[in-house]
Amino acid sequence: MKIKPLLIGIGAFVLLGVAWEIAADTGVYDATILPPPSVSFSALIKLAQSGTLLGDFVASMKRYVPGFLIGGSLGIIVGVASGIFHTTRTVTSPLFHYFRSIPPVALVPFSIVLFGIGDMGKIGLVAWACFFPVWLSTQLGIRHVPSEYLKAAAVFEAPTLRRVFDIWIPSSLPYIVSGLRIAVSTGLFALAASEMFAASSGIAFRIVYSYQLFQTSVMVAMILFLGFIAFLADLLLSWLSHFFARWETEA
Amino acid sequence: MIQFDNVTIRFGERHVADDFNLTLNDAEFTCIIGPSGCGKTTLLNAIADLQVVTSGTINEPNARIGYIFQDHNIFPWKTTRQNIMFGLVSLKEDYDSKNTQVEVVAEKLGLTAYLDDYPRSLSGGLKQRVGIARALVCSPEVILMDEPFTALDALTATKTRELLKKICKEQQVTTIFVTHDIDEALMLADRIIVVSNSPMVVVMDEKLNQTTGASESVTLKLKKRIYESLEAE
Numbered sequence: 001m002k003i004k005p006l007l008i009g010i011g012a013f014v015l016l017g018v019a020w021e022i023a024a025d026t027g028v029y030d031a032t033i034l035p036p037p038s039v040s041f042s043a044l045i046k047l048a049q050s051g052t053l054l055g056d057f058v059a060s061m062k063r064y065v066p067g068f069l070i071g072g073s074l075g076i077i078v079g080v081a082s083g084i085f086h087t088t089r090t091v092t093s094p095l096f097h098y099f100r101s102i103p104p105v106a107l108v109p110f111s112i113v114l115f116g117i118g119d120m121g122k123i124g125l126v127a128w129a130c131f132f133p134v135w136l137s138t139q140l141g142i143r144h145v146p147s148e149y150l151k152a153a154a155v156f157e158a159p160t161l162r163r164v165f166d167i168w169i170p171s172s173l174p175y176i177v178s179g180l181r182i183a184v185s186t187g188l189f190a191l192a193a194s195e196m197f198a199a200s201s202g203i204a205f206r207i208v209y210s211y212q213l214f215q216t217s218v219m220v221a222m223i224l225f226l227g228f229i230a231f232l233a234d235l236l237l238s239w240l241s242h243f244f245a246r247w248e249t250e251a
Numbered sequence: 252m253i254q255f256d257n258v259t260i261r262f263g264e265r266h267v268a269d270d271f272n273l274t275l276n277d278a279e280f281t282c283i284i285g286p287s288g289c290g291k292t293t294l295l296n297a298i299a300d301l302q303v304v305t306s307g308t309i310n311e312p313n314a315r316i317g318y319i320f321q322d323h324n325i326f327p328w329k330t331t332r333q334n335i336m337f338g339l340v341s342l343k344e345d346y347d348s349k350n351t352q353v354e355v356v357a358e359k360l361g362l363t364a365y366l367d368d369y370p371r372s373l374s375g376g377l378k379q380r381v382g383i384a385r386a387l388v389c390s391p392e393v394i395l396m397d398e399p400f401t402a403l404d405a406l407t408a409t410k411t412r413e414l415l416k417k418i419c420k421e422q423q424v425t426t427i428f429v430t431h432d433i434d435e436a437l438m439l440a441d442r443i444i445v446v447s448n449s450p451m452v453v454v455m456d457e458k459l460n461q462t463t464g465a466s467e468s469v470t471l472k473l474k475k476r477i478y479e480s481l482e483a484e
Contacts, residue, residue, distance in 0.1 A: 149324065171328070
């Protein structure tokens with residue numbers, strides 16, 4: 001990332017924080033409902049010192065990371081298959097388009113009925129939410145592989161598996177990464193929904209718990225922390241995509 | 252020898268070829284000239300099994316085929332070495348053996364210094380040379396070329412053309428070169444075939460002697476005849 005856009009990006013955060021702080025301090029709104037960043041930040045520090053923050057973070061990541069990896073991997077595998085094979089696409093597309101339109105939050109009670117209140121249901125829900133955007137983007141990418149590359153593969157009689165790994169997947173990489181980046185958000189959305197219903201730990205659990213105790217500073221701190229995790233995950237994916245697609249930039 | 256026996260190729264209502272007959276000889280550099288859209292590329296694709304013929308047969312020995320595309324079609328995510336090695340993708344040989352073959356062909360085409368570069372950093376001429384190297388690395392018995400120098404500047408095209416001609420002669424490869432550039436055909440071909448548009452018919456078939464060469468007046472006369480046959484269509 002270039003320095004200037006990075007500084008502008010950080011500047012936007014700082015500006016928002018300062019405006020928020022001033023608005024709270026000057027009584028533009030009721031600061032007990034929405035505490036200013038300084039109060040939320042000190043609440044976050046206290047949570048960190050007590051070990052609650054780490055505990056919640058680990059609990060959430062134990063659900064989120066496996067869910068994202070399972071959903072993302074399945075999304076890529078099924079997306080490649082449905083992109084290449086017409087029959088697979090014809091069979092899966094109506095089903096998946098139907099299921100992907102159901103909001104994951106509507107499935108939380110069902111996941112509890114199915115898997116109980118343990119982590120299994122939450123991991124499953126995150127995987128479910130991550131699967132669809134990755135599947136859709138991957139399938140789109142595979143369908144957009146330029147025909148001249150496939151023609152070259154056919155001339156040199158490349159075996160199917162080599163075509164998948166040498167042509168279809170690298171050529172669709174920008175689409176796959178887009179799908180994964182959307183999945184970062186949809187997965188977190190599912191995680192938050194599942195932790196709010198039936199959990200005794202986790203970032204979203206802490207948000208609901210602090211709401212019940214009317215600890216608005218903790219609530220805001222955890223909401224911002226959740227956003228920070230999503231931001232970092234997106235940054236990591238962006239870096240990974242640059243690493244795997246280094247042929248786009250490397251001389 | 253590649254032989255088209257009563258080959259018919261149709262795309263819906265469009266007849267690209269109807270009972271088309273042609274014999275292409277071994278180790279001969281044949282240039283096929285024809286108007287745009289007459290189906291020259293379809294003919295190459297049919298030889299390479301990329302196009303199914305509606306009826307008739309194309310008799311060709313079970314030869315290794317190399318295909319050099321108009322827009323090189325090299326993969327941007329592979330280095331020069333990996334791109335050339337893709338020409339050996341169907342062979343069950345170990346990496347070292349394939350790499351040796353890649354390095355030999357890269358040297359012939361002046362690509363040794365660029366073996367670990369990605370296409371992004373290569374010029375148009377170098378990219379086309381990578382495409383040529385990928386087609387040559389499997390030591391093909393037949394090379395199909397679809398206007399491979401159209402996208403190159405005049406100087407690069409001339410240099411690459413001469414290099415390719417030399418390699419094809421050395422290796423006694425049966426070459427089928429599709430172009431609409433008459434001068435290019437006169438420079439390269441042992442045989443020039445002019446085809447007509449929809450459906451495709453051979454309207455001129457002329458042998459040339461590239462070894463002894465032809466006088467300027469003979470070449471000019473031939474060029475005029477090719478123009479006339481193309482204009483007559």
